[in-house]
Amino acid sequence: MGAELPNGKQIPDEFTVLHVPGQTYAVFDSRETVRDVVEIGLGIMNIWKRIYSEWFPSTNFEQVEGPCIEKYYWIDDTHQDSICEVWIPVSKK
Structure with a gap:
C-alpha cells in the first residue's frame, strides 16, 4: 500500500520510501461495481489474467x-x- 507524498510533508520513520523511476508503463483499467464483500477483488484478478494471457502475447x-x-x-x-x-513497466521488444 502506498500514497503519493504531498510537497512539504515528511515521511514518518516507520515507513519505507520507494522511488519509482521514470519509465514507460502500460496502464490497464477496470470499472467495477461492488455490491457485496464477496465480489471485492474479482475485477483486479481478471485484469491481471487478461494482461498476461491476451495483451502481452498480442x-x-x-x-x-x-x-x-x-x-x-x-x-x-x-x-x-x-x-x-x-x-506495468514495459519496453518494445
Missing part, C-alpha cells in the same frame, strides 16, 4: 524490471463503483 511489448502498481479509487461517495488501474 503486442510488441515485454515487461521490464520495475515496480508494478495497482491503483484503486472510488468514483463517488457511495463506495460501490470503483476504478482499478494496473501499471
Whole structure:
C-alpha cells in the first residue's frame, strides 16, 4: 500500500520510501461495481489474467524490471463503483 507524498510533508520513520523511476508503463483499467464483500477483488484478478494471457502475447511489448502498481479509487461517495488501474513497466521488444 502506498500514497503519493504531498510537497512539504515528511515521511514518518516507520515507513519505507520507494522511488519509482521514470519509465514507460502500460496502464490497464477496470470499472467495477461492488455490491457485496464477496465480489471485492474479482475485477483486479481478471485484469491481471487478461494482461498476461491476451495483451502481452498480442503486442510488441515485454515487461521490464520495475515496480508494478495497482491503483484503486472510488468514483463517488457511495463506495460501490470503483476504478482499478494496473501499471506495468514495459519496453518494445
